[in-house]
Amino acid sequence: MNKSEQLINEDSKYFAKPGRIKYYPLAISHGYGATLVDVEGKTYIDLLSSASSQNVGHAPKQVTDAIKAQVDQFIHYTPAYMYHEPLVKLAKKICEIAPGSYEKRVLFGLSGSDANDGIVKLARAYTGRPYIISFINAYHGSTYGSLSMSAISLNMRKHYGPMLPGFYHIPFPDNYRGMFEHQNPNTIEEYLAPLKEMFEKYVPADEVACIMIETIQGDGGLLEPVDGYFETLQDLCQTHGILLAVDDIQQGLGRTGYWSSVSHYNIEPDLITFGKSLAGGLPMSAIVGRSEIMDYLDAPAHLFTTGANPVSCEAALATISMIEDQNLLQASTDKGHYVRKRLNQWPEKYKSVGNVRGKGLSIGIDIVSDKIKKVRDPEAALKICNCCYDNGVVIIAVAGNVLRFQPPLVITYDQLDTALNVLEAAIQDFETGKLDNYDIAGQGW
Ligand SMILES: Cc1ncc(COP(=O)(O)O)c(C=O)c1O
Structure with missing residues (x-):
């Protein structure tokens, strides 16, 4: 058993069920900016921002210094x-x-x-x-x-x-x-x-x-x-x-x-x-x-x-x-536009992407099994999330089938490119049947 498995095993003995909506087994060690590091030392690009609670990124010095200074007072x-x-x-x-x-x-x-x-x-x-x-x-x-x-x-x-x-x-x-x-x-x-x-x-x-x-x-x-x-x-x-x-x-x-x-x-x-x-x-x-x-x-x-x-x-x-x-309000708008330039092409390019929507860096990607009827495909969405996780990108699905794209506002353009490459590859893999064997039982909202 590796460290993650041990921790998650222990977690299940003491932390009660209503407190977590399960996705994949990510056990976090630490983070910086839009990067997360798991207890095994593997790094991930965070597109979830701890459910939008890390808009300024993980452990920014300006914030940690302020916390430390006040704790001593x-x-x-x-x-x-x-x-x-x-x-x-x-x-x-x-x-x-x-x-x-x-x-x-x-x-x-x-x-x-x-x-x-x-x-x-x-x-x-x-x-x-x-x-x-x-x-x-x-x-x-x-x-x-x-x-x-x-x-x-x-x-x-x-x-x-x-x-x-x-x-x-x-x-x-x-x-x-x-x-x-x-x-x-x-x-x-x-x-x-x-x-x-x-x-x-x-x-x-x-x-x-x-x-x-x-x-x-x-x-x-x-x-x-x-x-x-x-x-x-x-x-x-x-x-x-x-x-x-x-x-x-x-x-x-x-x-x-x-x-x-x-x-x-x-x-x-x-x-x-x-x-x-x-x-x-x-x-x-x-x-x-x-x-x-x-x-x-x-x-x-x-x-x-x-x-x-x-x-x-x-x-x-x-x-x-x-x-x-750091002008992060403008950064959210600018990075949102940058991401959308690429994402907005996906509904035409991929049969499983029904719609892309949102404002700034609050973006939803609606995964469907039938684009005309807009039939939700929660299984596909979860498989895509799991594939992203395997390839170093943290993203979840809400409302069953909607990929939640909400990275920290400090995410770099390089990280956005990498995350979008991973996400696009996951969608392609799903559409070519390469994710058929992903086990997503018990996951998601
Ligand atoms: C729109 C909205 N309101 C309220 C809440 C609840 O916030 P908390 O979990 O801090 O109680 C959430 C949490 O996801 C939320 O998304």
Whole structure:
């Protein structure tokens, strides 16, 4: 047994099943930039960025130095009772970089999940309304509030229901497939019809607190909306006094080329959540929004003992500085264009590539068994991922069949070329039957 096998064997004895969606047996030793090194010493190009939580890459000196310096000062004192400078500096910085022309406030947490729970509390309290609407295939997190907003996997619902009351889900305005896997995308009006029917028959619009969106539905398959949908939805929200919230936990902080993915659309949400890459991968999330909503509740309505700990705050400040200093927002856009120049040819070139989509370095490659009918091919996607892994590239599939192309923003052009060569060869190998014997049992979402 090699080191990886030993570690994974040990892992299975102590780490419980619900905590990991299995892909291939990558046991990580360390990383730098967009490179990962496994416990055997083999290197990989990372196209997953630890689920978009390593936008500034692995172990960047600017961030590790900031963490080390803060650890020597004090590791934590809870903001639930006292004050510290790293929190103040970070809250101010987040207010500056977040979109929205209004006066803002910030609340901190430890995970994307708890930030989205905070949205539920704030929206319900401020509006005095009970209902929350989100999208089918959304992933907002793993705690009961964020889970109740999610609608992506029965494994996130089975055996421990009921979810929180008062949550409804509507179709995401996918611009590749239509509702119910229909071949063609629907129109804005068609996508909004279920919501309008809801408002007419069983959910009074003036009792809805908030509609929560992911601008690009991440784990749902990197789905992009049909043009103009979010703007129309915002109008509808304004008509009915409903708050608009954006979960920018996966798409924020440079992933799509802006601080917030909201900047791609003509909308101004009332509340936004950030997480994942915010503190370079240390546990941290933030809710930022209109001051009158954020300040509405009194303490201790939303606080966490170890929230906004100064080590995470300093890591976040260094992460944000690094994005500024290295112009990583522009890098995301430029590298995204570079990758897309090549990827955009693949739907014509390969029968298994149905669609390529996304913004900046948040790209989805939709693997299909029938391009006309857009039939998903999760097996093919997993085989391609496994082949990439064997050849030194880390990539996974979401929504079963969509390759998730989200490298650290610091990835080099050479690495992008190598990764694309490996990925293209894997697709060719799949199409020529060379991956037929890959064992993908038990893998994937
Ligand atoms: C869009 C989105 N929201 C929320 C979350 C949950 O974040 P966390 O796992 O930090 O709780 C995720 C995680 O994948 C996500 O992609």
